[in-house]
Amino acid sequence: MKLDSKIPEGKLEEKWRNYQIKSQLINPANKKKLNVIVVGSGLSGAGAAATLAELGYDVQCFCYQDSARRAHSVAAQGGINAAKNYQHDGDSVWRMFYDTLKGGDFRSREANTYRLAELSAPLIDHYVQQGVPFAREYGGVLVNRSFGGVQVQRTFYARGQTGQQLLLAAYSQLYKMIHAKKVTMFPRSEMLDLVVINGKAKGIIVRDLVTGELKRYAADAVVLATGGYSRVFRLSTLAIGCNGSAIWKAHKKGAYFAAPSFTQIHPTALPQSSEAQSKLTLMSESLRNDGRIWVPKKQEDTRKANDIPEEERDYYLERRYPSFGNLAPRDIASRAAKERIDAGHGVGRLKNAVYLDFKDAIAKFGLETIKDRYGNLFTMYKKITGIDAYKEPMQISPAAHFSMGGLWVDYELMTTIPGLYAVGECNFSDHGANRLGANSLLQASIDGYFVLPNTINNYLASALKEEHPTTDHPEFEKAEKEVKTSIDAILKINGTKTVDHFHRELGKVMWQECAMSRNKKGLEKAIEDIQILRDDFWNDVRVTGSGDELNTELEKALRLADFIELAILMCTDALERDESCGAHFREEFQTEDGEAVRKDEDYSYVSAWEYDNGNFKLHKEELEFEFVKPSVRSYK
Amino acid sequence: MQVTFKIWRQEGPNDKGTIRDYLVDGLSEDMSFLEALDHLNELLVLKNEKVIAYEYDCREGICGQCGVFINGRAHGPHDNITTCQLHMRSFNDGDTIVVEPWRTASFPVIKDLIVDRSAFDRIIEQGAYITAKTGTAPEANAILIPKEVSDNAMDAAACIGCGACVATCKNSSAALFTAAKINHLNRLPQGKAEEHKRVKEMTYQMEIEGFGSCTFTGACEVECPEGISITNIAELNARLTKANFLG
Numbered sequence: 001m002k003l004d005s006k007i008p009e010g011k012l013e014e015k016w017r018n019y020q021i022k023s024q025l026i027n028p029a030n031k032k033k034l035n036v037i038v039v040g041s042g043l044s045g046a047g048a049a050a051t052l053a054e055l056g057y058d059v060q061c062f063c064y065q066d067s068a069r070r071a072h073s074v075a076a077q078g079g080i081n082a083a084k085n086y087q088h089d090g091d092s093v094w095r096m097f098y099d100t101l102k103g104g105d106f107r108s109r110e111a112n113t114y115r116l117a118e119l120s121a122p123l124i125d126h127y128v129q130q131g132v133p134f135a136r137e138y139g140g141v142l143v144n145r146s147f148g149g150v151q152v153q154r155t156f157y158a159r160g161q162t163g164q165q166l167l168l169a170a171y172s173q174l175y176k177m178i179h180a181k182k183v184t185m186f187p188r189s190e191m192l193d194l195v196v197i198n199g200k201a202k203g204i205i206v207r208d209l210v211t212g213e214l215k216r217y218a219a220d221a222v223v224l225a226t227g228g229y230s231r232v233f234r235l236s237t238l239a240i241g242c243n244g245s246a247i248w249k250a251h252k253k254g255a256y257f258a259a260p261s262f263t264q265i266h267p268t269a270l271p272q273s274s275e276a277q278s279k280l281t282l283m284s285e286s287l288r289n290d291g292r293i294w295v296p297k298k299q300e301d302t303r304k305a306n307d308i309p310e311e312e313r314d315y316y317l318e319r320r321y322p323s324f325g326n327l328a329p330r331d332i333a334s335r336a337a338k339e340r341i342d343a344g345h346g347v348g349r350l351k352n353a354v355y356l357d358f359k360d361a362i363a364k365f366g367l368e369t370i371k372d373r374y375g376n377l378f379t380m381y382k383k384i385t386g387i388d389a390y391k392e393p394m395q396i397s398p399a400a401h402f403s404m405g406g407l408w409v410d411y412e413l414m415t416t417i418p419g420l421y422a423v424g425e426c427n428f429s430d431h432g433a434n435r436l437g438a439n440s441l442l443q444a445s446i447d448g449y450f451v452l453p454n455t456i457n458n459y460l461a462s463a464l465k466e467e468h469p470t471t472d473h474p475e476f477e478k479a480e481k482e483v484k485t486s487i488d489a490i491l492k493i494n495g496t497k498t499v500d501h502f503h504r505e506l507g508k509v510m511w512q513e514c515a516m517s518r519n520k521k522g523l524e525k526a527i528e529d530i531q532i533l534r535d536d537f538w539n540d541v542r543v544t545g546s547g548d549e550l551n552t553e554l555e556k557a558l559r560l561a562d563f564i565e566l567a568i569l570m571c572t573d574a575l576e577r578d579e580s581c582g583a584h585f586r587e588e589f590q591t592e593d594g595e596a597v598r599k600d601e602d603y604s605y606v607s608a609w610e611y612d613n614g615n616f617k618l619h620k621e622e623l624e625f626e627f628v629k630p631s632v633r634s635y636k
Numbered sequence: 637m638q639v640t641f642k643i644w645r646q647e648g649p650n651d652k653g654t655i656r657d658y659l660v661d662g663l664s665e666d667m668s669f670l671e672a673l674d675h676l677n678e679l680l681v682l683k684n685e686k687v688i689a690y691e692y693d694c695r696e697g698i699c700g701q702c703g704v705f706i707n708g709r710a711h712g713p714h715d716n717i718t719t720c721q722l723h724m725r726s727f728n729d730g731d732t733i734v735v736e737p738w739r740t741a742s743f744p745v746i747k748d749l750i751v752d753r754s755a756f757d758r759i760i761e762q763g764a765y766i767t768a769k770t771g772t773a774p775e776a777n778a779i780l781i782p783k784e785v786s787d788n789a790m791d792a793a794a795c796i797g798c799g800a801c802v803a804t805c806k807n808s809s810a811a812l813f814t815a816a817k818i819n820h821l822n823r824l825p826q827g828k829a830e831e832h833k834r835v836k837e838m839t840y841q842m843e844i845e846g847f848g849s850c851t852f853t854g855a856c857e858v859e860c861p862e863g864i865s866i867t868n869i870a871e872l873n874a875r876l877t878k879a880n881f882l883g
Contacts, residue, residue, distance in 0.1 A: 047770075050770070051769075051770040054769045054770060065693055065699075065701060066691065066701060066752075066753060066754070067701075067753065067754070067756070067757050067797065068757075069699075069700070069757075069760075069797055070693050070694075070699040070700060070701045072693070072694060072699070074694065074698050074699050075694045075696060075698050075699065084776070086777065122773065124776045125773035125774065125775055125776045126770060126771075126773045128773065128776040128779060128826070129766060129768050129772070129773035129774070129779075129826060130765070130766050130768065130826070131765075131766050131789075131820070131821050131824055131826045131827055133786050133787075133789040133790040133793050133820070133824065134786065135783075135786070136781055136782070136783045136786040137783060138782060138783045139780070139782070140780030140781050140782050140783075141777050141780065142776060142777060158790060158793075159790060159794075161698070161794060163698075164698055164794075164796070165790075165793060168793065171760075172760060172764050172765035172766075173765055173770075175757065175760050175761045175764070175765065176761075176765040176767065178761055179761045179762070185757075187754070187757075210746060210747075239693040239694040239695070239699060240692055240693060240694075240695055241693050273666045274664055274666045274667060276664065276666075276667050276671050276674070276675055277666075277667075277671065278668070278670070278671050278674060278695060279695040279696065281695075281696045282696070380696070380697065380721075383697070383717055383721045384721060384723075386725070449770050450770075453770070496682075498678045498681045498682065499681075500674065500678055501678075542681055542682070542684075543681070544680070544681050544684060544685060544686050544687060545686045545687065549648075549747075550689055550746065550747045550750070551686075551687075552687060552689055552690075553677070553681060553687045
């Protein structure tokens with residue numbers, strides 16, 4: 001199948017408008033005859049569900065948590081970017097587009113990235129209207145700060161809880177439409193399969209997490225808004241329940257999976273402290289506005305941070321990347337930290353961290369200003385570590401974070417299965433090989449509020465002419481039976497090892513071989529190891545309890561089974577790409593001073609993988625740069 | 637370290653439920669409280685027993701999904717944190733730790749330590765929003781909001797919806813939760829158009845969900861992970877009186 005990205009005609013700045021002019025419309029009387037399933041209730045899911053319902057569609061929204069308000073968008077701390085140019089510092093839609101495209105190392109589509117920047121300003125208007133208490137000046141106007149990879153101030157924020165405030169706005173808008181009886185909400189419900197009828201997405205199979213009952217839901221279109229899959233590394237900044245099952249099931253039903261190996265390692269999380277650890281807590285990138293990152297110049301230095309004199313500190317980001325300094329993009333900052341830690345300069349009990357120091361900022365701006373800017377982050381740091389970071393530097397470490405990769409989507413956010421859409425982090429669209437800070441809340445929101453509601457009609461207009469699907473169709477029967485078979489199979493194994501045991505093993509392999517730095521030999525070995533792990537899992541895992549009850553162990557097992565398969569695809573993708581770009585750093589392709597070597601002549605494409613009975617077939621969507629010439633990405 | 641957990645086990649909403657003892661060894665002070673329960677669950681699996689059901693998601697104190705009573709206190713021995721932020725270094729080797737679900741009629745137990753907090757969603761549904769459709773917004777800086785006003789709104793908006801305020805209240809009152817949401821929106825100019833309707837309908841829903849009345853003991857603000865002040869409840873009462881006269 002030839003991948004058609006459906007990029008509209010015209011100049012870059014006119015493409016989205018041209019698309020909207022030509023897109024099909026559906027009259028209000030007909031919209032209510034059409035129903036749409038939205039899986040996930042984060043920024044993209046809740047935004048899409050609420051907006052589609054406002055437009056008149058009949059919407060069903062599903063989430064695995066007890067309430068839509070828990071979705072992991074809630075945890076984003078630092079902010080959301082928008083090209084408002086409120087700071088009068090030379091920002092524009094073009095500059096934001098260019099920063100994002102360059103930040104992604106020229107591995108995303110120009111038209112998508114431009115649209116993201118173009119719609120960012122109206123999105124801030126939208127959230128202000130919905131009552132988000134963004135930070136403001138005394139005179140009442142909105143405040144901005146900087147994030148990594150840019151030289152202007154375009155990030156809007158609500159203390160260190162921006163994601164929470166945006167999600168609560170989306171959740172409130174969703175509940176407004178639930179109250180209006182235009183959305184039906186299904187919490188504690190997990191999608192376990194996609195139903196495809198005559199090549200089109202027509203419904204889902206869901207497990208009721210309280211009763212264990214399998215249920216069928218039919219729809220004219222299905223929207224996946226299920227977030228990222230970095231829990232494949234087990235230790236990550238993601239919520240424990242975050243999983244890749246919905247997109248993996250869709251992949252196995254025919255949706256191509258794009259750039260699976262593009263996963264972001266965030267430079268500023270709290271370091272791992274024990275084997276039993278379940279989660280790495282993120283400390284917002286916004287801290288790098290004022291915090292300076294350093295390690296001791298001496299290897300294995302055992303002195304306390306405050307006892308190390310200034311001349312014996314290595315501010316390695318400022319040294320290596322003088323024009324961006326501590327605000328170098330995430331992939332670069334993470335790799336630089338790994339390089340120092342591996343070279344024996346790591347700090348902390350397990351020597352796996354670097355310092356993030358506010359001493360100079362406090363001296364310059366005063367304690368009160370720093371408290372006002374980051375107070376809740378310092379409080380959170382103290383709650384978790386017991387350390388007062390106003391008095392000594394924070395210890396931070398790289399951690400698995402965001403998935404740039406995801407289901408391949410075209411300009412309309414439709415996957416390769418007609419009628420199946422993917423929005424937010426679960427798709428591959430705008431970020432290329434590396435996402436810039438504060439672009440995640442942005443992309444999730446833009447997809448859900450602004451893009452999908454303008455593109456889904458183009459498909460649904462034709463669905464009007466078709467018969468409405470019903471859940472007694474044999475494809476529903478078949479999908480439900482497959483789900484039941486795999487649940488029964490897992491419960492029957494009754495082996496000797498726990499689900500968490502296998503997840504720890506998978507995490508170790510993936511962190512070692514498919515995270516910040518990758519090489520051919522390691523990836524080949526990882527694929528073999530994971531295949532062995534998969535067989536071992538299906539022979540020796542033990543899940544107690546039954547499928548007909550609330551069973552958290554079974555939920556974990558089903559998610560892990562999919563993660564194991566996804567991990568193989570991630571390694572396959574990383575192995576195929578013989579270049580270094582963005583977060584994908586292949587050791588074989590680097591300069592003498594350790595910078596990435598991109599190979600545009602061979603790899604200027606998006607890899608899109610087709611599932612074929614356990615094997616993966618590569619398709620390429622060539623990236624055409626019509627308006628920007630890809631350059632060597634330098635932050636020096 | 638080694639501790640004895642005394643944990644509430646209840647098969648389902650209609651089961652009577654009981655406290656069961658679990659002696660757990662091999663814990664470390666660096667573990668979070670929930671990681672200690674994870675460890676216990678792995679041991680239970682290896683003993684062929686059903687795992688203990690408890691809730692969590694983000695494990696960084698913001699999603700609000702976790703929350704249990706630990707030694708008689710909501711979210712454990714410290715003020716203003718979530719259960720997931722509690723670490724085993726807060727306990728001593730050999731301690732006995734009693735773990736129970738939130739206990740209030742409005743949050744019925746689903747299983748073990750998991751309760752149904754959907755009553756909160758239904759309060760939100762009655763008006764915790766600005767009635768404006770996507771696509772109708774004016775330019776953001778056209779609405780000037782002084783820093784103090786925005787900061788005050790943010791103080792209230794920080795609520796994570798965990799339910800500790802209700803669970804710790806002797807009256808099972810949801811006044812702090814409801815007040816926080818109403819004050820967030822009503823303090824802002826965007827929320828003014830619907831302010832009276834919002835107050836009346838959300839407080840009415842709070843009552844029909846069976847939450848008790850507030851007698852201003854202040855127990856809630858001690859446990860609130862976001863430290864939301866009970867002055868919010870006083871403000872709510874003033875708003876309600878005003879709404880009843882004017883709205």
